[in-house]
Amino acid sequence: MRMSFLRVLVSGLLLVSATAHAEQSAEFVRLWKAYETDTNQISLQENCKPKWVHAEMNVRFRGTIILHHGFTACTQQYYLWAGDLAHAGYDVLLPVLPGHGHVLKTDKKGKLYNDTDSLPTRKNWASVYAKAVGTFNRIMAQSAGDRVVGGLSVGGEVAVGSVLADVKLYKRLILFAPFFRLSTEQAPLSENDGKWLQEIQKYLGPILNKDKPMAIDLAANPGGYLYSFSNRRQSWGKGCEINERNVGRAGYCNWTLNAVSADQAYGLNLIAKASTMTEFPQTQILAVEKDPTAATPFISKFFEIIKPRSSYNASMCLFRKDTNHSLISTYDSPEQAKYWHTFLREQSTRFVVDGVWVRQSAELLADEGSTPACDISNPAQYNPFDWMHR
Numbered sequence: 001m002r003m004s005f006l007r008v009l010v011s012g013l014l015l016v017s018a019t020a021h022a023e024q025s026a027e028f029v030r031l032w033k034a035y036e037t038d039t040n041q042i043s044l045q046e047n048c049k050p051k052w053v054h055a056e057m058n059v060r061f062r063g064t065i066i067l068h069h070g071f072t073a074c075t076q077q078y079y080l081w082a083g084d085l086a087h088a089g090y091d092v093l094l095p096v097l098p099g100h101g102h103v104l105k106t107d108k109k110g111k112l113y114n115d116t117d118s119l120p121t122r123k124n125w126a127s128v129y130a131k132a133v134g135t136f137n138r139i140m141a142q143s144a145g146d147r148v149v150g151g152l153s154v155g156g157e158v159a160v161g162s163v164l165a166d167v168k169l170y171k172r173l174i175l176f177a178p179f180f181r182l183s184t185e186q187a188p189l190s191e192n193d194g195k196w197l198q199e200i201q202k203y204l205g206p207i208l209n210k211d212k213p214m215a216i217d218l219a220a221n222p223g224g225y226l227y228s229f230s231n232r233r234q235s236w237g238k239g240c241e242i243n244e245r246n247v248g249r250a251g252y253c254n255w256t257l258n259a260v261s262a263d264q265a266y267g268l269n270l271i272a273k274a275s276t277m278t279e280f281p282q283t284q285i286l287a288v289e290k291d292p293t294a295a296t297p298f299i300s301k302f303f304e305i306i307k308p309r310s311s312y313n314a315s316m317c318l319f320r321k322d323t324n325h326s327l328i329s330t331y332d333s334p335e336q337a338k339y340w341h342t343f344l345r346e347q348s349t350r351f352v353v354d355g356v357w358v359r360q361s362a363e364l365l366a367d368e369g370s371t372p373a374c375d376i377s378n379p380a381q382y383n384p385f386d387w388m389h390r
Contacts, residue, residue, distance in 0.1 A: 023055070023061045023091070023144040023145065024064070024091065024142075024143060024144050025142050025144065027142045028139065028142035028143050028144070031138060031139045031142060032052060032093065032139050035050065035095070035135060035139060036049075036050050036052075039095075039096060042102060043102065043103045044096065044101040044102060044103065045074065045101050045102070045103055045104075045250045045251070046250070047074055047075065047076040047079075047248070047250035048074035048075060048076070048096055048100065048101025048102075048250050048251060049075065049096065049101070050075065050093075050094060050095050050096055051075055051082075051092075051093075051094040052091065052092070052093055052094075053082040053083070053085070053086050053091070053092040053093075053094065054086060054091055055086050055089050055090055055091050056086050056087050056089070059087065059088065059089045060089050061089050061091075061144070061145060062088065062089035062090055062145050062146060062353065063089075063090055063091075063143075063144070063145030063146030063147060063148065063171075064090065064091045064092075064093065064140065064143035064144060064145055064146075064147055064148070065085055065090050065091070065092055065093070065147075065148040065149070065150065065352060066092075066093040066094075066095065066136060066139075066140055066148075066149050066150075066162075067081075067082070067092065067093070067094055067149075067150045067151065067152075067155070068095065068097060068149075068150070068151035068152070068154075068155030068156070068158040068159050069094070069096070069097060069100075069151075069152060069155045069251075070151075070152040070153035070154055070155050070179075070326060070329070071097075071153055071154040071155075071179065071255070071259075071260075071263065072100070072114075072236070072251050072252035072253070072254075072255050073100075073152075073153075073249075073250075073251040073252075073326070073329065073331075073332065074096065074100065074101050074250040074251040075094035075095070075096060075101075075250075076248075076249075076250050076251075076329075076331060077152060077326065077328060077329035077331065077332075078092070078094055078328065078329075080330060080345065081328055081345050081348065081349070082094065084345055084346075084349050085349060085352065088349055088352070088353050089353075090145075090148075090352070091143070091144075091145075093139070093140075095132075095136060097132070097154065097155060097158065098118070098119075098120055098128045098129070098131075098132050099116075099118035099119035099120060099128075099259075100119070100251065100252065101250070101251065102114065102115050102118065113233060113254055114233070114252035114253060114254040116233050116252065116254050116255060116256050116259065119255070119256060119258075119259035119262075120259060120262040120263070120266075121220075121231070121256075121258045121259065121262050122220050122221070122222050122230075122258055122261050122262050122265060123222050124262075125262035125263070125265055125266050126266075126269070129157075129158065129161055129266055130161075130165075132158065133158060133161045133162050133165050134165070136158075136162055137162055137165055137166050137169060140162075140169060140170070141166070141169060146171045146172070147169060147170045147171055148170060148171060148172045148173070148174065148352050149162050149163060149170045149172075149173055149174075150173065150174040150175065150176070150352075151175060151176070151178065152176040152177065152178075152326065152327065152328055152329070153176070153177055153178065153179045153293065153294060153325065153326070154179045154263050156175040156176060156177070156178025156179060157178060157179055157180070157263065157266050157267055157270060159173060159174075159175060159178075160173070160175070160178065160270050160274070160302075161266070161270060163280065163281060164270065164273050164274065164277065167277060167279055167280065167281070170281045171281055171282065172281055172282045172283070172284070172351070172352060172355060173280075173281050173282070173283040173284070174283070174284045174285075174286075174348060174351060174352060175283070175284070175285045175286065175287075176286050176287075176327045176328050177286070177287045177288050177291055177293070177294045177299075177325050177326075177327055178285065178287070178294060178299055178302070179263060179267060179293070179294040180264075180267030180268065180270065180271055180294070180295065180298040180299060180301075180302060181213050181264050181267050181268065181294075181295045181298045182212065182213040182216065182260060182264060182293070182294075182295060183213075183290075183291050183292050183293055183294060183295040183296070184211060184212060184213065184295065213264060213295070216230075216257050216260055216261050216264070217261045217264060217265075219257050219261070220257050220258045220260075220261035220262070227258075229257075230256060230257040230258040230261065231256055231257075231258050232256065232257075233254045233255075233256065234254065234255055234256060234257065235253055235254055235255075236253045236254075236255070237253075239333070240253035241253050243333075243334055243335060244331060244332065244333070244334060246334075247331060247334040248331065249331040249332065249334075250331075267298065270302075271298065271301060271302050271305065274302060274305045274306055274309075275305050277306075277309055278309060279309055279310075280306045280309040280310040280314070281310065281312075282310055282312035282313070282314070282355055283306055283310055283314040283315070284314070284315050284316075284348070284351045284357060284358060285299065285302075285303055285314065285315070285316035285317075286316075286317065286318075286319065286327065286344070286348070286358060286374065287299050287316065287317075287318050287319070288318060288319050288320075288321065288323050288324075288325055288327070289318045289319065289320055289321040289323075289365055289367075289368055289373070290321040290367070290368070291321075291325050292325065293325040294325060296318070296368055296369075296371075297369070299316070300316070300368070300369050300371060303316045312355060315357040315358065315360075316371060316372075317358060317360045317361075317371065317372045317373060317374040317375075318365055318368055318371050318372070318373055318374060319340055319344075319373075319374050319376075320373065323340055324336055324338070327340075327344060328341075328344060328345070328348075339376075340374075340376055343374075343376040344358075347359060347374075358374055359374065359375045359376075360372040360373065360374060360375050361373040361374065361375035361377065
């Protein structure tokens with residue numbers, strides 16, 4: 001009798017253990033595997049391939065989160081945080097953005113470069129992103145538990161696009177420095193911009209000096225005389241080619257003006273569409289003061305649009321201007337001490353799990369529309385993983 005009881009107990013424990021990773025439906029598994037198979041038909045860098053990070057087996061399963069990486073980056077941007085989320089009981093999906101992650105090629109001089117031909121362009125961005133969002137939402141519609149979507153920079157655009165395509169699908173949305181338009185904080189002819197600015201200076205000088213994002217859009221105008229130039233490979237420079245590659249950063253060090261312009265067009269389209277919505281999921285936005293990449297005024301504009309439409313309201317705070325645009329990634333700008341990173345991961349995990357806002361400072365940043373700063377000045381007054389014991 002006792003042996004029979006032990007067998008039942010052990011069988012029950014094994015069943016719990018076996019089903020910890022079997023929370024997802026067969027259809028969810030089929031759709032994700034089909035996406036992986038389809039995407040991997042292209043030769044991708046190892047740390048750019050789509051990944052499903054399973055929830056840990058010794059914690060209660062809570063839900064599914066899909067995270068979209070940034071422009072010219074890869075899925076590896078989320079590897080550390082994905083581990084936190086798996087520890088918190090979430091299955092984490094890390095897809096690759098359209099046109100990203102291809103293996104490096106070699107030119108006639110033996111120099112490695114990234115094939116940027118597949119990046120979205122001004123001619124096809126609407127269809128490319130609509131197809132990607134449709135694929136991701138079909139997968140997530142079959143997922144188990146709470147559904148959360150997030151994104152960094154251009155990945156933030158895809159996350160927003162996913163919500164706008166099916167506003168009832170996701171419980172929460174978390175955005176890291178979402179890109180809606182290029183920042184004007186950049187110097188018109190900064191050292192890191194390379195030769196492309198000098199090249200279009202003679203054509204678009206007055207506009208370029210006043211508004212670089214507008215100049216890029218004009219250069220990438222499909223009917224314009226600079227369109228072919230907008231498709232030429234540009235480079236992030238030696239900082240990416242040497243420093244970031246040496247620490248294992250995957251993704252591209254090359255890009256095109258056309259791709260940047262396409263993402264600007266997508267961003268403005270998302271803001272316009274958001275203004276027509278009557279509801280929105282709970283949203284946390286984390287951005288950077290005077291971000292040289294993503295224009296914070298456009299992020300603030302998006303925030304003001306969705307705030308009254310969010311079921312549980314929305315929150316936004318800014319990290320100081322010495323914070324890197326990539327925020328959640330440790331591979332970008334490796335020379336920079338990521339002093340904010342632990343705070344960001346802990347607070348972001350708490351939002352995903354419990355919907356608790358990232359802690360804000362009482363200080364308002366006047367130069368950023370009086371947006372509050374994210375408060376990392378004091379140690380957390382709670383155990384960031386205390387919810388695991390509930």
